[in-house]
Amino acid sequence: MQKVGIVGASGYSGEVLIELLARHPRVSELHVASRTHAGKSVREVLPRLDGIAGDLEFIAADPNGLSKLNIPIWFLALPHGVSAEYAVPLSEAGALVIDLSADFRLNSAETYAEYYGHAHPFPDKLQDVPYLLPELRCKGWKKATLIACPGCYPTSVLIPLLPLLKEKLVDGEGIIINSMSGISGAGKKETLFYSFCERQDSAVPYGLGCHRHLAEIEEQLSMAARKSIQVQFTPHLVPMSRGILSTIVLPGRTKTGTTEIISCWEKAYQSKPGVRILKDGGQPDTRQVLGKNRIDLAAFHDKRTGNLILTSAIDNLMKGASGQAVQIMNLRKGWPEFAGLA
Amino acid sequence: MQKVGIVGASGYSGEVLIELLARHPRVSELHVASRTHAGKSVREVLPRLDGIAGDLEFIAADPNGLSKLNIPIWFLALPHGVSAEYAVPLSEAGALVIDLSADFRLNSAETYAEYYGHAHPFPDKLQDVPYLLPELRCKGWKKATLIACPGCYPTSVLIPLLPLLKEKLVDGEGIIINSMSGISGAGKKETLFYSFCERQDSAVPYGLGCHRHLAEIEEQLSMAARKSIQVQFTPHLVPMSRGILSTIVLPGRTKTGTTEIISCWEKAYQSKPGVRILKDGGQPDTRQVLGKNRIDLAAFHDKRTGNLILTSAIDNLMKGASGQAVQIMNLRKGWPEFAGLA
Amino acid sequence: MQKVGIVGASGYSGEVLIELLARHPRVSELHVASRTHAGKSVREVLPRLDGIAGDLEFIAADPNGLSKLNIPIWFLALPHGVSAEYAVPLSEAGALVIDLSADFRLNSAETYAEYYGHAHPFPDKLQDVPYLLPELRCKGWKKATLIACPGCYPTSVLIPLLPLLKEKLVDGEGIIINSMSGISGAGKKETLFYSFCERQDSAVPYGLGCHRHLAEIEEQLSMAARKSIQVQFTPHLVPMSRGILSTIVLPGRTKTGTTEIISCWEKAYQSKPGVRILKDGGQPDTRQVLGKNRIDLAAFHDKRTGNLILTSAIDNLMKGASGQAVQIMNLRKGWPEFAGLA
Amino acid sequence: MQKVGIVGASGYSGEVLIELLARHPRVSELHVASRTHAGKSVREVLPRLDGIAGDLEFIAADPNGLSKLNIPIWFLALPHGVSAEYAVPLSEAGALVIDLSADFRLNSAETYAEYYGHAHPFPDKLQDVPYLLPELRCKGWKKATLIACPGCYPTSVLIPLLPLLKEKLVDGEGIIINSMSGISGAGKKETLFYSFCERQDSAVPYGLGCHRHLAEIEEQLSMAARKSIQVQFTPHLVPMSRGILSTIVLPGRTKTGTTEIISCWEKAYQSKPGVRILKDGGQPDTRQVLGKNRIDLAAFHDKRTGNLILTSAIDNLMKGASGQAVQIMNLRKGWPEFAGLA
DSSP states (O other): OEEEEEESTTSHHHHHHHHHHHTOTTEEEEEEEESSOTTSBHHHHSGGGTTTSTTOBEEEOOHHHHHTTOOSEEEEOOOTTTHHHHHHHHHHTTOEEEEOSSTTTOSOHHHHHHHHSSOOSOGGGGGGSOBOBTTBOOTTTTTOSEEEOOOHHHHHHHHHHHHHHHTTSSOOTTEEEEEEEOGGGGOSOOSGGGBHHHHTTOOEEOSTTTOTHHHHHHHHHHHHHTSOOOEEEEEEEOSOSSOEEEEEEEOSOSOOOHHHHHHHHHHHTTTOTTEEEOOTTOOOOGGGGTTOSOEEEEEEEOTTTOOEEEEEEEOTTTTTTHHHHHHHHHHHHTSOTTTTOO | OEEEEEESTTSHHHHHHHHHHHTOTTEEEEEEEESSOTTSBHHHHOGGGTTTSTTOBEEEOOHHHHHTTOOSEEEEOOOTTTHHHHHHHHHHTTOEEEEOSSTTTOSOHHHHHHHHSSOOSOGGGGGGSOBOOTTSOOTTTTTOSEEEOOOHHHHHHHHHHHHHHHTTSSOOTTEEEEEEEOGGGGOSOOSGGGBHHHHTTOOEEOSTTTOHHHHHHHHHHHHHHTSOOOEEEEEEEOSOSSOEEEEEEEOSOSOOOHHHHHHHHHHHTTTOTTEEEOOTTOOOOGGGGTTOSOEEEEEEEOTTTOOEEEEEEEOTTIIIIIHHHHHHHHHHHTSOTTTTTO | OEEEEEESTTSHHHHHHHHHHHTOTTEEEEEEEESSOTTSBHHHHOGGGTTTSTTOBEEEOOHHHHHTTOOSEEEEOOOTTTHHHHHHHHHHTTOEEEEOSSTTTOSOHHHHHHHHSSOOSOGGGGGGSOBOBTTBOOTTTTTOSEEEOOOHHHHHHHHHHHHHHHTTSSOOTTEEEEEEEOGGGGOSOOSGGGBHHHHTTOOEEOSTTTOTHHHHHHHHHHHHHTSOOOEEEEEEEOSOSSOEEEEEEEOSOSOOOHHHHHHHHHHHTTTOTTEEEOOTTOOOOGGGGTTOSOEEEEEEEOTTTOOEEEEEEEOTTTTTTHHHHHHHHHHHTTSOTTTTTO | OEEEEEESTTSHHHHHHHHHHHTOTTEEEEEEEESSOTTSBHHHHOGGGTTTSTTOBEEEOOHHHHHTTOOSEEEEOOOTTTHHHHHHHHHHTTOEEEEOSSTTTOSOHHHHHHHHSSOOSOGGGGGGSOBOBTTBOOTTTTTOSEEEOOOHHHHHHHHHHHHHHHTTSSOOTTEEEEEEEOGGGGOSOOSGGGBHHHHTTOOEEOSTTTOTHHHHHHHHHHHHHTSOOOEEEEEEEOSOSSOEEEEEEEOSOSOOOHHHHHHHHHHHTTTOTTEEEOOTTOOOOGGGGTTOSOEEEEEEEOTTTOOEEEEEEEOTTTTTTHHHHHHHHHHHHTSOTTTTTO
């Protein structure tokens, strides 16, 4: 049994983290820190969680103060740029820090500066922080005290693609990714654009060619393929609260058929409860993963065009954020991988 | 002023047709025929239209009976396979027939049989029936008495692509189309799959590599490019009532930039109120075309990847069906192109 | 043919007003003024209207400047408190002013101050401005140059109740009104509460016992009954863009049955296309009035309890605001009552 | 640790039951029986549950066969009329049977016949089966082997009203209940009415004066008040998947103010995690109870009208069905009341 803390718990992924950790069988105590809600109770700020979080109160989110609390596991659900200021002192103070932000997802400080518009505050750390997709354990994950939790779009893209690249079933050239996301992906927003009336009946692309998640997608794909890979990534907003659906087209340059893809996935994800491989023409549907820490995958080799189409669905707040973060904790602590996630 | 008839007026596109035609300044009388609702009033079957359709009653949908009514313009909002049985006798009896079904959209009887699963009842007619996108008037449209109204997905794809292919700004190789559609695209359905609870929070691909609209997309693209063109077309259902958003990726083999694309569109669609070309990074949004007989277009040349991304949005029941059908009537009768469509 | 102007055209009811007036057969020219968008084009601020509004630009919303434009009809789609500053000079300059705000809906300056929190700027005017439900023409409507357009909730409540009170079929004691509204009723809002994720799956009451529309409901009911009437009015927000559904319970103190109610309504609303009376157990459904300038009504006398239940549905932006405002213009100008509204 | 079975597990409440029981800390084995899916796996019929239910398969739903399995706890998520055929043999065979259907909710066989249209198959049993709201433990709940789980609307109405009637804070005359429900309340339906396009933007009343839940609401209220109580109950469908919001108006005949109501509730529901009492003007919101086994309550005494307004929100599939059924099991087995429900 462990004490666990969350910094930045008032956003959508913070709310899900509290829910998951409050009923986690190995978590004895939960602490929540907030930069804006210190002194308020969780039930006041997040009334849906009344009855789950007891009398839990937000404490002040001062990195040094939090370091002294001797909490051995911290989750950071903070905006990029802010998260690093907590990640470094907390992990240096000996805690396991699982960072849901983008601050330590990239290896390259240059790429970070290009996509996030400011220099990385701890460029020397970047190489050491593992980017951990729990199903595809990376080098260093067992010892790291600071772990980067993959982004929502990247999770939906990397789980289908990485094993195929590693096994050289596909060559990684000319990959076209179209994703559609529910609106919680944007966080809690106070703008007209995210209002109900503006989003109902709206499907709209955004961030063409420059979405920040593109950087981590390409970096991870390139590492798996051991060569530089560029993809075309076009995200879209569609009128749902939660969920990401990704449709990935690989132009038909290989002879790889649906069977080989499925076999490769089955080998890579054997007995992983977080990955469901659909066969016989079934297609991933975001509704079928709602509230679940799972990715649904399907592959279709179009014999007519020669193209390969991979599709995936996740809940952006579960497998795309908080569920995955808890899965990382479980793995790192040697607990059952899906403890608290059923 | 003309009398106008609709066969199959009780579906979603039929309902919109009645709305548009009842307020059309050149339509003096409206007749509606139904295979299942003969004898009932429009207000009983489609209560939203009460007050628009007066005491209008559905008459029986017998092709021969309808032919004798001397109604000079007919709209067919019928399922494929059924529509042809009306289209031929009505047009042979001298009426202008605008067919919203897929029955006469293809030139090739072979392709029809392959995609629709049965032999075409009038294969000899196929070559003569124009497939009319009003903004891109095709050969024969001025004299034809039977006109095929393009499908919803094809409209969203062909308007951005056809001028580029005709002008050889793009070569047509390796085109990847991802579309997302509102649920009315499936028609009035009595199945669990289309129920509110199953569709809310659901984004799901379907018809991979075999959707029927693929046939007309490829036939039209091939005609424009004067060579055989194959595309990868993946439609998706997303939780909205109306709207189609298409994202088209053309792999980076040409030097064509955004400016050239925009110029080509501006030339092709100069002073067409049904086409809105977005510049300065704006993206089409299905909400912005809701209830409008318009397509919104944007182009983005990704310098990093070399790929060209075209995006478009329509209301599937307006520019994707009934609005476009009325626009065809206007054009064919020499009326202002947007009469009744503002 | 007349020139028409709108002040405050960038909100949801302003947008619908532009749509309706741009295609109105008697409107020759449309002018739009905005306090925040002067100099911008309508197509830029309200892209959905591109193609409808041509090159129309927002002009500055200075009351004196607008007065000098010699535009004979003005619609005010402004917040309460602001609207009066335009209504008075424009109407005094000789224009017909149709005010969609609440500024001149009440007769009592005292009630205005109580509900709106500030003194009315023109208390002496209040008695002279007719509150015009087009189906129930009030005293003075034919000559007034300033007319108050009823609010959305009040319209849904007054149309079913007023004739019954006037005819003394019900006594007005103990009326309980529960209404549910789509989210556009709140206007264009930049707050978390109105964001898509917070509204999806949310039904919530608000404004218990103090909603501003309560004041005009009671004032109108009291005038019709010629005695003071108090009602219990509880509005709710439900996750839809548009629509109001009101369920009104009148405790069982009279012998009035469903038949008498229907007869009374039929007499009051004979040949009014804006009122649809449902019989045989049908119930009003907001979807069936979407985009329509109509109210649907039903009555049910529960023999078991003795209570009478009246239900109504409107589109809050049409019969509840902009459609009704256009209907008022038509009526006042002697044009067909539904010109431009079909 | 106990073995538990569910009959009728393929509907919406069945699905939630499987989720809850699969992660319940006291449930060692889960068995699911289905009248239509015997032989299929849960993951095939309810793909969202893949990973939760392991290789669980639906077994045949033969009442006698199931009786012989020696499963000590059964949940019945079956249609009314069918449920009784399982409830009696299973409970007579010694199991604890928690019936989510309406079959044993009423005491009066006459009322059952009136509201359900057929004679009750076991009229003699009706008096013996407790109707158990876990927060308000009724006579006989400790020993009963067959327990009726309250309906969704009744739960939202009885929890606020019962303590007030028992304590005679309100007299029960003239109660007006308006409820709005999400669409899952109707079950899995294959009809046009429940399709996405028909429900979006639709708020509609139904079942006026005759909804089946009216019978159990009145029976329970009458028992608490020790006199016959009649209410006016009007349910509405609104476009959301889950949730019930009830607004209850009690005409102003008592001097009871908000403070007395809150005190009475606090006394009745002291330390009950399933009841959250809102103060300071907060209102229940279905979104805030989504996925939670909780009811949110508020009271407002309108001094102007004298009326008392009680509002409540539940998730119809949790506190309104499956969550409450699990809570009943916990209570009956002496386990922590919220085991498996956090």
